[in-house]
Amino acid sequence: MALMHFNTASFDEAVSAGGAVVVDFWASWCxxxxxxxxxxxQLAADYEGKALVGKVNVDDEQALAMRFGVASIxxxxxxKDGQEVARKVGVxxxxxFTKVLDTLV
Amino acid sequence: MxxxxxxxxxxxxxxxAAIAARGRNKTVLVISNxxxxxxxxxxxxxxxxxxxxxxxxxxxxxQFQRHAVSVGVEFVVGRAISLMQWEGFALTVGSDFYQGGAxxxxxxxxxxxxxxxxxxxxxxxxSYCATCDGMLYRGKRVVVVGRANDAPEEARYxxxxxxxxxxxxxxxxxxxxxxxxxxRAGRVEIRGEQTVSSVVLDGEALACxxxxxxxxxxxxxxxxxxxALDDGYIRVDRAMxxxxxxxFAAGDCTGKPLQVAKAVGEGHVAGLSACEYLDQQQK
Ligand SMILES: Cc1cc2nc3c(=O)[nH]c(=O)nc-3n(C[C@H](O)[C@H](O)[C@H](O)COP(=O)(O)OP(=O)(O)OC[C@H]3O[C@@H](n4cnc5c(N)ncnc54)[C@H](O)[C@@H]3O)c2cc1C
Numbered sequence: 001m002a003l004m005h006f007n008t009a010s011f012d013e014a015v016s017a018g019g020a021v022v023v024d025f026w027a028s029w030c031x032x033x034x035x036x037x038x039x040x041x042q043l044a045a046d047y048e049g050k051a052l053v054g055k056v057n058v059d060d061e062q063a064l065a066m067r068f069g070v071a072s073i074x075x076x077x078x079x080k081d082g083q084e085v086a087r088k089v090g091v092x093x094x095x096x097f098t099k100v101l102d103t104l105v
Numbered sequence: 106m107x108x109x110x111x112x113x114x115x116x117x118x119x120x121x122a123a124i125a126a127r128g129r130n131k132t133v134l135v136i137s138n139x140x141x142x143x144x145x146x147x148x149x150x151x152x153x154x155x156x157x158x159x160x161x162x163x164x165x166x167x168q169f170q171r172h173a174v175s176v177g178v179e180f181v182v183g184r185a186i187s188l189m190q191w192e193g194f195a196l197t198v199g200s201d202f203y204q205g206g207a208x209x210x211x212x213x214x215x216x217x218x219x220x221x222x223x224x225x226x227x228x229x230x231x232s233y234c235a236t237c238d239g240m241l242y243r244g245k246r247v248v249v250v251g252r253a254n255d256a257p258e259e260a261r262y263x264x265x266x267x268x269x270x271x272x273x274x275x276x277x278x279x280x281x282x283x284x285x286x287x288x289r290a291g292r293v294e295i296r297g298e299q300t301v302s303s304v305v306l307d308g309e310a311l312a313c314x315x316x317x318x319x320x321x322x323x324x325x326x327x328x329x330x331x332x333a334l335d336d337g338y339i340r341v342d343r344a345m346x347x348x349x350x351x352x353f354a355a356g357d358c359t360g361k362p363l364q365v366a367k368a369v370g371e372g373h374v375a376g377l378s379a380c381e382y383l384d385q386q387q388k
Contacts, residue, residue, distance in 0.1 A: 030234075031186070036189070071300060
C-alpha cells in the first residue's frame with residue numbers, strides 16, 4: 001500500500017492493528033513539512049508491506065494533533081503494538097527515520 | 106524550479122559567490138534577509154576595501170547587490186529556517202521551499218547564543234517558525250522573543266490566527282502592534298516540564314504554552330548538524346569545500362579576519378567550486 005492519508009478513524013484503525021506505523025503530522029502552510037514530503041513518500045515506498053506510512057493534516061485533524069501533543073510540525077511519530085515508541089520533530093535526513101523503523105519491522 | 110546553485114546569505118560573500126556562478130552560466134538563487142538589515146549596512150565607513158576607500162557599508166552593499174541583479178542572480182527575501190539534503194539541497198523560507206544542486210553557505214556570523222532551555226524545549230513549546238507552528242497554538246498563550254526585524258510582523262500573524270501573544274525584546278521594536286503587550290527584557294530563559302510552561306524575562310516568570318524565538322539567522326549547524334566546525338567556524342579547505350559534499354562556505358562564517366575583502370575573495374572561490382562540483386556530477 002502506498003502513502004496513506006489518515007483521518008481519526010483510519011488512524012485509530014491502522015495503529016490498533018499493532019504493526020509498525022509511521023505518521024507524519026504536517027500542514028500545507030508549513031514549508032518544512034512540504035519539503036519533508038518526498039522523504040515520507042520514499043519511506044512509504046521502501047517499507048511497502050513492512051510498515052504503514054501515512055500523513056495527518058493537522059489543519060483537518062486538529063483533535064489528533066492535540067491528542068499527541070504535537071507542538072511543532074513536521075512531527076513524525078512511530079507506533080508499534082498500538083503504542084507510540086519514538087518521535088522525531090523537524091526536518092531530518094531519511095536515515096534518521098529508517099534507523100528507527102528498522103528496529104520495528 | 107530547481108536552481109543549479111543556492112546561496113544562503115546575501116552579504117559580500119554570498120553575492121560574490123552568486124556572481125561567480127552566474128559567470129559560469131549556472132542558475133543561482135540567493136536566499137537572504139533584506140540586505141538593508143545586514144550588519145555591513147550599518148558600517149559607517151569602510152576604508153580597507155580595495156579601490157573604494159571611504160564608502161559606507163550601505164553604499165558598498167547596494168552596489169554589490171545591483172551587480173548581482175544585473176547578471177541575473179535571483180533572490181528570495183526571508184529567513185531560511187530549515188535545510189534538507191535530498192536530490193541536492195532544499196531550503197525552507199516561510200511556507201515555501203527552494204531546491205538547488207549545490208549549496209554555498211554565506212550566512213555571516215550568528216551573533217546570538219542560545220537561551221537557557223531553548224534547545225531542550227525545541228519542538229516542545231519552543232518554535233522558530235510562526236508560519237509553521239502558529240496554528241497549533243490557537244487560543245493559547247505564546248511569547249514572541251523578537252530578535253529579528255520582521256518579528257513584529259510574525260507576532261501580528263500569530264495574533265491574527267487567535268494566539269494570545271506577548272512580545273519581548275530589549276527595546277520596543279518599530280511596527281509592533283499597539284494591542285500586543287510588550288515586555289522589555291534582555292535575559293530570557295525557557296522553563297517547563299514535558300513542554301514549555303513559562304518564559305523567564307529578566308528574572309520575572311511569565312506563564313505561557315509556547316515561545317517563538319525569532320532571530321535573523323540560525324547557527325549553520327542548526328541547519329546542517331553534520332557540518333564540521335573549527336573553533337565554532339565552518340571548516341573549509343582551499344576550494345571552500347566543507348565537510349559535506351556539494352556544500353561550500355565563504356565569508357565571516359568560515360572564520361577570521363571578519364572583513365569584506367576576505368568575504369568577497371572566499372565567495373568567489375566558493376561560487377566557482379560549486380560550479381565545478383555540478384559539472385563533475387554531470388559526468
Ligand atoms: C559596524 C561594522 C563595521 C565593519 N567595518 C568593516 C570595515 O571597515 N572593513 C571590513 O572589511 N569589514 C568590516 N566589517 C565586517 C564586514 O561587515 C563583514 O566581514 C562582512 O559583511 C562579511 O560578509 P559575509 O557575506 O560573510 O556576511 P554578512 O555580511 O553578515 O551577510 C550574511 C547575510 O546573510 C543573512 N543570513 C544569515 N542567515 C540567514 C538565514 N538563515 N536566512 C536568511 N538570511 C540569512 C544575514 O542576515 C546577512 O544579511 C564591519 C562590520 C560591522 C558590523
